[in-house]
Amino acid sequence: MSNRILLVEDDLALGQQVVDTLSQAGFDPHWVQDGDAARGLEPDDYRVIVLDLMLPGTYGMDLLKRYRVKSEVPVLILSARDDTADKIRALKLGADDYVTKPFFPEELLARIQACLRRPNLVGTERIVVGTIQVDLKRREVITTEGALSLTPVEFEILALLARRKGSAVARDALVDAALDPSHDASRRTLDVHMSRLRSKLGSDAAQLETVWGIGYRLSEGS
Amino acid sequence: MKLRARLALTLGLATISLLVLLGWAQSRWHSRLRVDALAEAAVHRMDSGGRERCEADPERWPGPQGDRGAARHPGPSRHRFPRHRVFAYDAGFQSRNPDNPTFPPELAQQLAAGQDVASHRSPDERRTQVAVRMPWDQGPCTVLLLRAKGPPPWFSGAVLMPAFLVALAVILVALFSAGPIVRRVRQLTESVQKLGSNSEEPIRVEGNDEIAELGTAFEQSRQTIHAQLASLREREAALRNYIANTSHDVMLPLSVLQGHLVALQQRIEAGETLDAQAVVPSIEESQYLGSLLHNLNAAARLEAREGLAHRDPIDLNRLVDRVVDRHRPIAKRKRIALEVAVPEHTIEFPGDLTLLEQALGNIVQNAVRYNRAEGHVAVILDGVEDAWVLRVVDDGPGIAESDRDRVVEHSFRGTEARTRHPHGMGLGLHIASDVAQRHGLRLALSDTEGGGLTVELRFAKRDT
Numbered sequence: 002m003s004n005r006i007l008l009v010e011d012d013l014a015l016g017q018q019v020v021d022t023l024s025q026a027g028f029d030p031h032w033v034q035d036g037d038a039a040r041g042l043e044p045d046d047y048r049v050i051v052l053d054l055m056l057p058g059t060y061g062m063d064l065l066k067r068y069r070v071k072s073e074v075p076v077l078i079l080s081a082r083d084d085t086a087d088k089i090r091a092l093k094l095g096a097d098d099y100v101t102k103p104f105f106p107e108e109l110l111a112r113i114q115a116c117l118r119r120p121n122l123v124g125t126e127r128i129v130v131g132t133i134q135v136d137l138k139r140r141e142v143i144t145t146e147g148a149l150s151l152t153p154v155e156f157e158i159l160a161l162l163a164r165r166k167g168s169a170v171a172r173d174a175l176v177d178a179a180l181d182p183s184h185d186a187s188r189r190t191l192d193v194h195m196s197r198l199r200s201k202l203g204s205d206a207a208q209l210e211t212v213w214g215i216g217y218r219l220s221e222g223s
Numbered sequence: 224m225k226l227r228a229r230l231a232l233t234l235g236l237a238t239i240s241l242l243v244l245l246g247w248a249q250s251r252w253h254s255r256l257r258v259d260a261l262a263e264a265a266v267h268r269m270d271s272g273g274r275e276r277c278e279a280d281p282e283r284w285p286g287p288q289g290d291r292g293a294a295r296h297p298g299p300s301r302h303r304f305p306r307h308r309v310f311a312y313d314a315g316f317q318s319r320n321p322d323n324p325t326f327p328p329e330l331a332q333q334l335a336a337g338q339d340v341a342s343h344r345s346p347d348e349r350r351t352q353v354a355v356r357m358p359w360d361q362g363p364c365t366v367l368l369l370r371a372k373g374p375p376p377w378f379s380g381a382v383l384m385p386a387f388l389v390a391l392a393v394i395l396v397a398l399f400s401a402g403p404i405v406r407r408v409r410q411l412t413e414s415v416q417k418l419g420s421n422s423e424e425p426i427r428v429e430g431n432d433e434i435a436e437l438g439t440a441f442e443q444s445r446q447t448i449h450a451q452l453a454s455l456r457e458r459e460a461a462l463r464n465y466i467a468n469t470s471h472d473v474m475l476p477l478s479v480l481q482g483h484l485v486a487l488q489q490r491i492e493a494g495e496t497l498d499a500q501a502v503v504p505s506i507e508e509s510q511y512l513g514s515l516l517h518n519l520n521a522a523a524r525l526e527a528r529e530g531l532a533h534r535d536p537i538d539l540n541r542l543v544d545r546v547v548d549r550h551r552p553i554a555k556r557k558r559i560a561l562e563v564a565v566p567e568h569t570i571e572f573p574g575d576l577t578l579l580e581q582a583l584g585n586i587v588q589n590a591v592r593y594n595r596a597e598g599h600v601a602v603i604l605d606g607v608e609d610a611w612v613l614r615v616v617d618d619g620p621g622i623a624e625s626d627r628d629r630v631v632e633h634s635f636r637g638t639e640a641r642t643r644h645p646h647g648m649g650l651g652l653h654i655a656s657d658v659a660q661r662h663g664l665r666l667a668l669s670d671t672e673g674g675g676l677t678v679e680l681r682f683a684k685r686d687t
Contacts, residue, residue: 084577088576215563218562
């Protein structure tokens, strides 16, 4: 699918900045500056729509309704007004997320990427994270060194991390998900399992990161 | 026209109208009585020998006559017949007496129609003529015509003069008795006029009548207007205060930002090679400015009302992600590791989206802003909808235990927070604390293991 992103923003300076940011990030931005021009566009031609709410000629909320009737494309709202009612209304009308002005370009990119990630891994049987493959159905883990022999606890830990690949997972969440509460379900026990898991992962262990203050993360690696 | 004059005039006119009406009715009544009396006089005269005399000498009967009325009314009444003159006619309304007047055709018409008594008043209503058919229908004295003066017409001075005198008396009485009413109305007017001059004086209410009710209504309106004015003034003062505080608070970081930029320019002009870190303070200050404005908005909203304006189900996982994404750019530039963990399942919580986001944003911002380079900040959401905890853990300088209670005290006073914590320090945590309290959340500050501050927002359904 193309990387086209529709930007509906009437402010010239901000619009140009967003276009530059999106272009540098590898997207193909299509910028329209008023509601009338945006109304005639086909939402399914874009991967994400970034929509300002205060537009000349129309109100962004009306455009959002129009797009939602035709398409499920993720819509990200740009909001200058710190108004809860507006945000809630936009979310209820089907907006996926919003960014409040002022924002850093990176923040906007992060939210766009979050929108694109949304079709999540639920229902996926096999997850690939860098060089590590986790088969949830067969309960198998394959790395560059071949299939690993993991204990059920170690597999649960790795499966949870793989499902949340790229995201930090709290120690407590791992303890709750993988350890048996009738035995020694503590953070210390978890650390022991993690240590064993790391040694079994061998050269791929670098993908299993410790996250300060939180717990662990399985990343794609370098 | 003044009330008193209007009242007197109205009463006077009403009295005159009433008396004239009564005069007219009385005149009509008298007129009828007179006709009856004259008819009776005619019969009486003929019964008492008049017929014989008339028929004996019809050419001269009744002879020379002035107005007669001396004959007494038969029976016990002492009433006298009215003075009158009498003339005799035959059945064809012809008189044998050449001195008699021609029989009035209007009376002839009435008798011809079958009436026994016919009457007529002259156009000036000063004379009454009555024609009476006698019980016999032969001879020269079959019909008698009687003429008498009066009764006085209703528009005569005799009727109108007493009416005017009575009316005058009524007007005088009205002028006199309207005095106290007019005085009270004037008092009420003065009190109401004082409302315009912004007087706090209540409207005096005397008595228990309609004027008192009017006064009470005015007093109630005064109190309502007074309360509304007070509320408007309060809002205006709050708005002025907000604008003044906002201007002041924004000027400070704006000055700092300008200072940073000028310093950068001077270093570039001096030929110094700058690395990317040189602009971090400026970026940080600009982010702080945006966040400050959001905080001032939040403070205004919190000060404006008790409780919450919105309670919508909020996806806390996304809220946490959004807040962390918002602060990641500045953390990255300060080389602070900002990490986040949310559970796989979504935790929904009913609340005010903007305020909750602002509260968490303030906690994360403080953790990043006051941390050292290469420091750490972790944001962790954990639990289920009925019991969850949101932790912001940092390894920064922390907050002295003695200061913590003051920072998270529940009562929120924006101005106080600002003056006590220059450069906005503390305002963010005050807002966070206030927002937490309104959402039924527990906000707790503790030391991070190994140094730093841990801020915890905790919700347990059984607590609320």
